Amino acid sequence: MANETVSLKGVYSSMFESSLLDEIEEKSMLFTATAGQDLIKAGQSIKVVPLMLSGTLKVSRINEEGQELLLYYVKSGQGCAMTFSCGMMSKPSQVEGVAEEDLSMLCVPVNVMEEWMPKYPSWRKFVMATIVDEFIDVIKNVDEVTFKKMDERLIGYLKEKSRITGSSLINLSHQQIADDMGTNRVVISRLLKKFENDKKLLLFRNQIKLLKDM
DNA sequence: ACATTAAGTGATT
């Protein structure tokens, strides 16, 4: 069961003004769930918005074949982007929520939290920060799924080259790599660019420098 | 200065 010592003020006092904390205390309901428990599935309407106190909530999308795509996790001190968005726009949930670990949360009625938007700057900021952070997580996951196969192949290729030559400097054009791997130069260029953005390597003309956190 | 090759990027399939 959820840890009883985790309190509203323990988690949120640095984020919200005291008047808002008082109002949360007054108008929210404590809710606890055990690991594996389904909290919401796609299509259900959203009547309350959670403020996580402890544990982890997993938010995911499940397609027709039952395959799951992880969207984001919600942990202590965070809200849930999907409930904020859909709650305010009166749209049914587009996602499924499951307790990843035992969790405790405070549930705020949607109509109440809508009143807080104009009333409390700290609440507005919290909602927007939640949406941005979790949206970024979703994008990251989409990237991973989209690029996974060639990703791993290319990294394996580069490591092998590096091991064989005994150097972290690889003297090959993108075209040569593409030829070796039986793929298109453009694909290689895009993946390498992505790796460079992830600080895995540095790109030069006809030369790739592998970095430590490859 | 000009031509050639390598790399980056949007759009489409």
Next chain:
DNA sequence: AATCACTTAATGT
């Protein structure tokens, strides 16, 4: 993931 089309950057003559 591949292809096309086009741009931009680097290099050689």
